[in-house]
Amino acid sequence: MCEASYGSNPICKGCLSCSKDNGCIRCQHKLFFFLRREGMRQYGECLHSCPSGYYGLRTPDMNRCSRCRIENCDSCFSRDFCTKCKAGFYSHRGRCFRGCPPGFAALEELMECVEGCEVGQWSEWGTCSRNNKTCGFKWGLETRTRQIVKKPAKDTIPCPTIAESRRCKMAVRHCPGGKPRACRKSL
C-alpha cells in the first residue's frame, strides 16, 4: 500500500520544535511523535497515524508511535494486539498464525482464524449389522457418531465427519433357527 513515505530529510511539519539534525523534538497537539531511524541516525516526525509496524499511543503528556511487538504483524492496536497480520498469516485474537490453532478454522478471504465447527466425543461403536440384521452373515458394518457441539462461525466452514462405520465380524454367524452351523464367536 501507499504508506506516507518521507525522504531522508527531516520534515518539520506538525512540529512544535524542530531541529535541523533531529527533526521534530515536540509535536503539535494530538499528533503522534515518531522517531524514525536510519542506520545510526534518528529523527522525529509528527504524524496523524503511525506508519506500518507501529501503533499510536495517546497519553496526557505526549502521543507517540511505538513498535508493534507481535510476530509477523503489520499494524497493531497496542503493544500485543495485532490488527493486521503480514501476508500469509492468519490473525486470531490479536496474534498472527501461520496455521490456525486447534479448534479454529482459517477464513481465507479475511485471513482470519474463526471458531471452527466443534464436535463432541465419538459415541461407542454400534452393533454389527447388515441389512438391518445382526445375524446370518459373517461380516457386517458397525457405526459410531458424534454431535456438533457448536456450529461454525460461517456456513462455509465445513464440519468434520460426524458418523463413521467400519467392517465387523458378526457375533452370531447363524441366526437362531436357521441352518445349523458351528457358532463362532467374533470380536
Place this chain on the structure above:
Amino acid sequence: MMESFIFWGVLLACSARVRAAEPGAASPCPAQCHCEQDGIALAVDCSELGLTEVPAAPSPLTAYLDLSMNNISRLQPNAFHPLRFLEELRLSGNQISSIPGEAFSGLYSLKILMLQNNQLSRIPAEALRDLPNLQSLRLDANLISVVPEKSFEGLPSLRHLWLDDNALTEIPVRALNRLPALQAMTLALNRIWHIPDYAFQNLSSLVVLHLHNNRIQRLGANGFDGLHNLETLSGSELHLNLDLKLNLNLQTQRSGRLDLNYNELLEFPGAIRTLGRLQELHFYDNPIQFVGQSAFQYLPKLHTLSLNGATDIREFPDLKGTTSLEVLTLTRAGIRLLPRAVCQQLPNLRVLELSHNKIEDLPSFHRCQRLQELGLQHNRIQEIGADTFVQLTALRSIDLSWNDLHFIHPDAFVTLRSLTKLDLSDNRLAALPLGGLGGLTHLKLQGNPALSEPFAKDSFPNMRVLEVPYAYQCCAYGSCGGFFRASNQWEAEGASPEDEDPHRRALELFPGHTDNHYDLEADDLQMDLEDSKLHPTIQCTPSPGPFKPCDHLFESWIIRLGVWGIVLVSVLCNGLVVLAVFASPSYLSPVKFVIGSIAGANTLSGVACSMLALVDALTYGRFAQFGARWERGAGCRVTGFLAVFSSQAAVFLLALAAVQCSVSVSCARGCRKAPALGRVKAAVLGCLLLSSAAAVLPLFSIGEYGASPLCLPYPIPGGNPATLGFTVALAMTNVLCFLAATGTYIRLYCSLLKGECGAVWDCAMVRHVAWLIFTNCLLYCPVAFLTFSSTLNLFLITPEVIKSVLLVVLPLPACLNPVLYLLFNPHCRDDLRLLRQKGRDKGSCAQPCGLDDTEKSSYDSTQALVSFSDIDHIFETPDSLGAHPILDSYRFPSTTLVPCQQRMGTGGRERGCSEHCPCLSDSDILTAAESRETTARTPRAAPCPPPPYTSHI
C-alpha cells in the same frame, strides 16, 4: 497496463461507469495526488495537499484512499459512492465536524476508516449505518461526547474501535452492546467517571480494553461481568489492561465519604474476582492507598500484577491461590518485610520488582527457581547473606542500587549461573565478592566511595557496560569511553538495564506516565545492537581523562618541571622573605608585616604544590593504582586545604595591604592617626581566619577536595554543582578583593599625583604592593575565566588546558610574589644585609654587642631606607623633580628618627617617639598635634606637613 486496466474494468461489470470515466482513465489519478498501481487495485495518496474537498472521481478501482492532513471540513453525500472496492479510507487530520448520513454509502468493501484528529462532536451514526465489512474504526482525538444508541448498529464486523482522547463522560454501554465482534477497544483519555454494572456485557470477543487516564471513581461490583462470562465460554485469553485512575477528590472528602472511598476500593477487588481469566492487572499512579491483605488471593490466571504508590501497604499481600503470577510489581509502598513463604506461594515468579519500599532484610529466594529479574532498588537492605540468592540459576539481573548495603557474603552470587546484570550503585560497599560474577555484562558500582580497589580485566570476560566508583578502575579497560559516549547508540546501550526492568515495562504498557519521552526506542536500539554485535570494547564509566589520569598525575614533563620549579622557588624565596621580614631587626611596618604574611601564605602554596609533585613522583607510571586512595585520603584533604587556604589568604592579605597603604596615606593627609601595627595584626588574623573558614568548607562537603587527584575544589568537567558553587563563590570573593585593591590603589595613585604629601610615602612599599596587585590580578584572570566558563557550561578549553592552568598558573603568584620582593624591594635588601650582618656579628664577634648592636643596625637600616626612598622620589614623583629642598629636609628627620626606631623596637618610651613620627605611634591625637608643631619646623611649607619618615606606613 492500461489495456489490462480497462479489461478488468469491463470484467468487473461496472462497465457504464468505467466507460464514462474512460477519458479520465487515461489519468485515473486525481490531480496532485500520488497513485500507485497494485495489481488491478489503485492506491491513491492525496495527503497534505491542502484540499478543502474530496477530489472528484478517483478510479472506481481504488482500494486505498488517503485524504489525511488536508483542510476538508465537510463531506458531500455520496462522496465516495463509486468506490465500491475501497478498503481503506483515511480522513485523519482534517477539519470535519459532522458527516452527513450518506457520506460513506456504497463503501461495501471498506475495512478501515480513519477519522482521528478531526472535530467530530458526536459519533456520525447515520454515516456508519451500512458498512458491513468495516473492521477498524478510528475516532480518536475528536471531541466526541455523544454516542447515539445506534451508533454501531450497521457495523457487524467491527473488531477494533478507537475512542480515546475524546470527551466521553460515560461508557456508551448501549451502543457497545451491538458489537459482538469487537476485539480491541480503547476508551482512554476521556472523562469517564464510573463503570456501571454489566457495562461490557455483550462484548463477547473483547480481548483488549484500555481505560487508562479517565476519571473513574466508582466501579460496580459487576462492572466486568459480561467479559467474565464470555471468557469462560470462549476459553480464550483476556488481557485487560486496567489502569483506573481512582480520584479521591476533594468533593467526596468534604461530604465525609472518605471511608466510602475505601469501601469502593475494597469493593474493587471484588470486581476483579469475576475476571477469572485476568492475566494482567496494573494500578499505576492511582491514589489507591489501601488494598486489603487478601485482595489478590485466588486469581489463578493472573500473571502480572503491578501496584504502584500504594503507600499504606505495609505488609506484603497474601497471594495464596494466585499461583500463576509471573510478574509482580509493588513499588513505592511501605513494605518492610518480605515473608519467608513468598516463593512458596509464587513458584512461577519471573520478575519481582519491589523498589522504593522500606525492606531491610531479605529472605532466601531459594524457591523462586524461575526468578529472572529482581528489582530491589531504593530500599534499606543492609546485607546479602550466603543463602539469599542461592541456586537461582535463572536469575539474570539484580538491582540493589540505593540501599544501605555494606556487606555481601563472599558466596552470595556463586551459584547464579545466568546473572548478567548487577546494579549495586549507591550503597556503602567496601568490597565486592567476585565469585559467580564472571558472566556479567553489565555491572554498576558507582556511588560506593569505599570500593576503591581496581578490578582485574579477566574477572569479567563478557563485560560490556561497567560503571565503577572511580575512573581509575576503568584504566584496565582502556580509555575509549569518551569516544563511545559521544554517540547516541551507546547512551542507549548504557541505559538499557533500566529499560528492561519491569517498572519501565509497566510504563510502556501504560503510557500515561512516561517520564522520559526520548528513551522510547532505547530497547529497540539495544535489540539492534545485540544483533549487530558491535561491541569491540567495554564501555566503562567514568572514563579516565586528564583529571583521572591512569599513568601519571602530571601527564607532561613541562607541567612536571613547572610544578617542581614553582615548588622550589616559592618555598625558598618565600622562606627568605619571611626570614627577611620577621627575623630582621629593622623596623616592622604594618605593610611589611602584611607582605611578610603574604609570603608566609605563599610558602604554604608551595608546600601544597610540593605534595602534589611528591605524589606524582612516588606514583610515577602507575597512578591508577593509588589514585582512588589518594583522592579519598587525608593527604589530599590536607593538600587541598593548604592550597585553598594559602591562595585565599594571599588574596585577602593583598587586599589588606592595599587598603592599609591607602588608609595610611589618607590618614597622613588628613593628619590623622594611621592604623597601628596592632590593628593591622588583628586584621591579618581576621584574613587568615576567613581564608581558613573558606578552606574548611569543602571538608564539610560544600565543595570537595577529593573530586580530582589535584585536590583542588576547582570545577573539573563533570564536577558536581556544590563544588561549582563553592568555586564560584571563591572566585567572586577573589575578584571582589582584587577589584577593591585595584580601586583603592587607583585612588591612591590619583591622590599621590596631585597631592603634595604624596611625595613622602614609602614609595618602595607602595610600589611593591602595586606590583603584587598587578601580577596577582593578571595571573588570576585565567583561573577566574575557567571558573566562570564552567559555571556557564562553556568548556571551550580542553581539560588538559584546565589542568595545566590549575597546576601551573594558580600557584604561580606564590612564586612570583617573593621574587618581586627579593629583586626589587630595597627593604628586602636592607633586611637581608642586616640579617647577614647580624649573623656575621654573631659569628665573628662572640662578644655580645647588646643594645649597641641593635641600635647600630637599625640606624643603618633607616639610613639606607631613607636614602633609597629619596632617590625614589627624585625619579618617581614627577612634581618632586628638582625638589632638592625636599631631599635636604629629609636628611634631618631621618637621622633624628633613630632613637624612635629603637624605642619602637624596645617598646619602652612611646611618647618620645611619637614626637617624631606621629603616624606610627599608638598615642592619641594630642601627641599627634604636638608632633605637628615639631615637624612644622621643616623648611617645606605644606598645609599639612608630612610625617617625617617615609618607610613607615
